[in-house]
Amino acid sequence: MRKKWTIGGIISGTIYENIAQITPKNELNCQLLLIYIVSYMTRIIRETMTKIKAENIKKIFKIRSNGNSKNNGNTPNELLALGGVDLSINKGEFVSIVGPSGCGKSTFLDLVGGLSKPNEGNIYIDGKPVNGPGLDRGIVFQQYALFPWRTALGNVEFGLENQNVLKKERTEIAQKYLSLVGLAGFENRYPYELSGGMKQRVAIARALAYDPDILLMDEPFGALDAQTREILQRELLHIWEETHKTILFITHSIDEAVFLSDRVAIMTARPGVIKKEMAVPLSRPARFEDDIRTSQDFVKTRYELWGHLKEEVVKAQQICANTTANLSLEKPVTTLEKVMTT
């Protein structure tokens, strides 16, 4: 007996054999069987295509209790940051999360990065539950997180050192990525000698250098001027096309989200959940055209996205205002004034 050793072949083969044993062969059964097989296969395919899957993720932070005691029925010193996030990202997909400040975007990224554990729910990468960080994921932190005692080059080499790449090769790779982000010539500068935008670019180079499957980027272009930002956005798209990495990207900018992603997920104000996911109807080549940001599809998507996001931003501000008001009960007026004016 010849067997085809493909996943489909094995599965349909075994199913067919099983069913054939217990049921008489007639046409109806055959058709049912086919439908069954097709649906089974689609599920398998979908599952093997999923790179990151988050199921009902909840995260609670313990906080020092102050006036802020009304936290959706939680005990006073607990803060529900994520209230059940569901999100799945396919292999090679570029997904952005947008949401108001403080809604839990960075918290979610940490969880996917394996740097903290959810209180409820599970995160899977390639079908395996995440239980710690790994070199399959590169993280660009919102606050750069560069090692101040290492030069730009030394910072970029860090991840490579843990992969046992030889010193010479390490330097070469690090140099390549530094020039990719436009920092050739700055290899020997210490972080304190770099501007905010430069630090951010070192952080990006560092995450790219050890070539992870997945990039987790937390507002990586936040500290850049408009021009550099646009250049790096394009650069990121190029890198993504060449390397087929799966990218989870967090941003405050709707414009950036639309420009870069296949899909944008909108997060609600705290406790954060994914409120809506929107596919971006822009083809890859179209994104490199000069007038893309004024094209009808772009403008329409951005407008729609803003419509969904606006509500949440207003809600988040109310949460903030409440917190401030509560604080004012305990703190002198001068503090309140400071809070309001800054």
Next chain:
Amino acid sequence: MANNIIVQLKLLPQRLLAIIIFLLIWEIVPWVGLADPSFVPPASATFARLWELLLSGTLLTQTSISLQRAFAGFAIAVVTGIPLGFLVGWFKTFEKYMDPLLQTFRQLPILALFPVFILLFGIGEISKIAMIALACFWSVFMNTASGVMTVDPLLVKSARSMGASHSDMFKKVVLPAAIPAIFTGVRFAGTVALLMLVAAEMVGASSGLGYFVLNAQQRYASRDIFAGIVALTLLGVIINYILVTIEKKATSWKEDIVHG
């Protein structure tokens, strides 16, 4: 580098101005009769005496005795304080239990322990060195522990995300992050070592600069007293300069807050 030295040289008169004014006042005060010259000899007389002592060899003998004691105590403190500081800083539970004890011990006036040390170790070198070591130890130990405890969690996170192992975390994150705090502790320990040295030598010694000053007082040799004090001060300046230089080398990645 050469450029740097020229800049430093140009700044020299400016930096020395206050010292020169101070020396002038010191010189004038006994001259005009504001202080009795037999108790407070003018600067010139003090430095002349210092020069004599240097030529006669007394100064070098006493200084080297003192330096040996100070260095022995200081070295013991550094060698024990840094590892123990890491231990307490790194293991959270350890710190939790140790903290109350440490906070109490820190307030202990170490000079008051000297009689105990003399009882335990006798009047010889050991009790003096032990006292210096103990005093320096706190500075090194406390600063190291707090340096380790205040490592930016974000950097630990960042290293973890890049697959750093436990030992990497120590070598590549905690250690370099704690270096500035360690050096602050070591530099302060240098000052403390000298302070304790003088105290110990005044209380129970028959040699060393501290003893020299005390002995001069008993002989009413005020020029010797002041020469001894100046020698101790210069010693302190030199030690501090050496420690600061090492510190600068080790923390060159830090922004210079005070220039020069």
